[in-house]
Amino acid sequence: xxxxxxxxxxxxxxxxxxxxxxxxxxxxxxxxxxxxxxxxxxxxxxxxxxxxxxxxxxxxxxxxxxxxxxxxxxxxxxxxxxxxxxxxxxxxxxxxxxxxxxxxxxxxxxxxxxxxxxxxxxxxxxxxxxxxxxxxxxxxxxxxxxxxxxxxxxxxxxxxxxxxxxxxxxxxxxxxxxxxxxxxxxxxxxxxxxxxxxxxxxxxxxxxxxxxxxxxxxxxxxxxx
Amino acid sequence: xxxxxxxxxxxxxxxxxxxxxxxxxxxxxxxxxxxxxxxxxxxxxxxxxxxxxxxxxxxxxxxxxxxxxxxxxxxxxxxxxxxxxxxxxxxxxxxxxxxxxxxxxxxxxxxxxxxxxxxxxxxxxxxxxxxxxxxxxxxxxxxxxxxxxxxxxxxxxxxxxxxxxxxxxxxxxxxxxxxxxxxxxxxxxxxxxxxxxxxxxxxxxxxxxxxxxxxxxxxxxxxxxxxxxxxxxxxxxxxxxxxxxxxxxxxxxxxxxxxxxxxxxxxxxxxxxxxxxxxxxxxxxxxxxxxxxxxxxxxxxxxxxxxxxxxxxxxxxxxxxxxxxxxxxxxxxxxxxxxxxxxxxxxxxxxxxxxxxxxxxxxxxxxxxxxxxxxxxxxxxxxxxxxxxxxxxxxxxxxxxxxxxxxxxxxxxxxxxxxxxxxxxxxxxxxxxxxxxxxxxxxxxxxxxxxxxxxxxxx
Numbered sequence: 073x074x075x076x077x078x079x080x081x082x083x084x085x086x087x088x089x090x091x092x093x094x095x096x097x098x099x100x101x102x103x104x105x106x107x108x109x110x111x112x113x114x115x116x117x118x119x120x121x122x123x124x125x126x127x128x129x130x131x132x133x134x135x136x137x138x139x140x141x142x143x144x145x146x147x148x149x150x151x152x153x154x155x156x157x158x159x160x161x162x163x164x165x166x167x168x169x170x171x172x173x174x175x176x177x178x179x180x181x182x183x184x185x186x187x188x189x190x191x192x193x194x195x196x197x198x199x200x201x202x203x204x205x206x207x208x209x210x211x212x213x214x215x216x217x218x219x220x221x222x223x224x225x226x227x228x229x230x231x232x233x234x235x236x237x238x239x240x241x242x243x244x245x246x247x248x249x250x251x252x253x254x255x256x257x258x259x260x261x262x263x264x265x266x267x268x269x270x271x272x273x274x275x276x277x278x279x280x281x282x283x284x285x286x287x288x289x290x291x292x293x294x295x296x297x
Numbered sequence: 298x299x300x301x302x303x304x305x306x307x308x309x310x311x312x313x314x315x316x317x318x319x320x321x322x323x324x325x326x327x328x329x330x331x332x333x334x335x336x337x338x339x340x341x342x343x344x345x346x347x348x349x350x351x352x353x354x355x356x357x358x359x360x361x362x363x364x365x366x367x368x369x370x371x372x373x374x375x376x377x378x379x380x381x382x383x384x385x386x387x388x389x390x391x392x393x394x395x396x397x398x399x400x401x402x403x404x405x406x407x408x409x410x411x412x413x414x415x416x417x418x419x420x421x422x423x424x425x426x427x428x429x430x431x432x433x434x435x436x437x438x439x440x441x442x443x444x445x446x447x448x449x450x451x452x453x454x455x456x457x458x459x460x461x462x463x464x465x466x467x468x469x470x471x472x473x474x475x476x477x478x479x480x481x482x483x484x485x486x487x488x489x490x491x492x493x494x495x496x497x498x499x500x501x502x503x504x505x506x507x508x509x510x511x512x513x514x515x516x517x518x519x520x521x522x523x524x525x526x527x528x529x530x531x532x533x534x535x536x537x538x539x540x541x542x543x544x545x546x547x548x549x550x551x552x553x554x555x556x557x558x559x560x561x562x563x564x565x566x567x568x569x570x571x572x573x574x575x576x577x578x579x580x581x582x583x584x585x586x587x588x589x590x591x592x593x594x595x596x597x598x599x600x601x602x603x604x605x606x607x608x609x610x611x612x613x614x615x616x617x618x619x620x621x622x623x624x625x626x627x628x629x630x631x632x633x634x635x636x637x638x639x640x641x642x643x644x645x646x647x648x649x650x651x652x653x654x655x656x657x658x659x660x661x662x663x664x665x666x667x668x669x670x671x672x673x674x675x676x677x678x679x680x681x682x683x684x685x686x687x688x689x690x691x692x693x694x695x696x697x698x699x700x701x702x703x704x705x706x707x708x709x710x711x712x713x714x715x716x717x718x719x720x721x722x723x724x725x726x727x728x729x730x731x732x733x734x735x736x737x738x739x740x741x742x743x744x745x746x747x748x749x750x751x752x753x754x755x756x
Binding site for chain 1: 486539551588616623654717
């Protein structure tokens, strides 16, 4: 995948670019807003990672200009600013996701994957399937190998999110943000408990286990162990 | 209700006081003028009578009784308001325009007053007159007087109109006062409502100025200048928060990056890998504490109005309950909500959720297995209340105000994880919403409530 990274902190940028290249992406970089905008407008990118505060042209302005030019490249904001007001501003300016520094690289990678996945045009799905696990979005029923599984509404949403991102790492923060719409970090790791309950319902007594824990990152649902 | 409020306004009270003072001085002035005028008019009448008597007595001395009779008869023809009567010793009228010697009503020092019948047009009216008697030799007497009717009519007119004009004056004064104070009240009301909006967080608002340029405008103008300064300070505070955030997060980010990078290059079974893992975990804890502090600072600096919306505390309570339900179950606690009715307030969903999550987190942490944690959202007499009650150990009364301070952790909980910022954050979020955090004894356990005072009546 082709990516643009606009970040003025040279060391942070080098780390980010190297990490992304190691993960198999093609990465262009810029250290100021103007160069970033020129690049973003001249080449097609699958995702742009843009720092919120940049010299010459602020990250917010950059994305606004980009959108005004009709460019819909998914944008992930990186921000070292305080959060409450800024997240809203970033998303309003046309950002698609927002990550506060310092971040774990796996978190960034998971979010980039999710953004790219979102971009791929797909028919409106009414049914999701991973292995022999099926989720009917219309009747809101879950089945595994023909056996129907009782799910609470929140468990359903959790499973739906995981299945929509099947084969991808999904972090705890991503789950908290998209399933509960909370942008804070609960002190107790509540997500793990939710996941283990969900796991007890969809994996217990079935083989192979579909819902896996990715150490140091989050969770992933996929058919092949 | 409006009447009571009106009476309580300063302007109306001032108007009332002025009205009373004005009424008293006006009455005094009118009474003085009336009395003085009356005295002056009486003196004038008396002087006229005195002069006539002097003239007639001169006639009498020069021409005797006959001459006097002629003069009196002549004068009686074109008498106007003057009255004459010359009588003989047996009170027989000899000349003059009075029919008979009148019954004297009152004797002054030298003057008399009496009533008599006067022909006015075709009718006869009873009039009052004032005059003087001049005694002549041989029992003859001369009465010279003036009709006082017109004066008494004026008098009566004055006494009947006076109460009316006083009543009119009082009414006009009251109505005028009410209008004046209502106008003042309206201006103060608009200042008050703007102040409330500003207090809720819309710092860009300014107090309205009228074109009058009076004291209220001066006051509003000064308050506006004060607001300008507060806005600058608040913005400065936010900028500082932002730069502190930026200047600390950027190096922390690089540090975490490096550790992560090093960890990636290490074999997963290398002894250093474990060290790196715990170093990263330590950094994440540091970041967590820093984020909480920053959030407290942000909440204390106030939010932009756009970050606030109409939210239902019951829905918020149910969502947080839903998030923590599996954790509570795992710890063998009953977690439930008493939040059925809609409890709406203006607030920030995410911050309030975080505050409530902190309270629930604490409650679950400090309540032994078999206990109960209840989240409730309700309307009370004080306002909307969001609370978390547990059956845990509670907090001794003397420590309750202390635990809200930053980094304060009670000895008993020193060894459990946590930054000691949880309750400070809740308190800061509460303050941001113009609410307060209350800690009470739940008998047993702790009840923590966020009380949104006055949120009951709004909208």
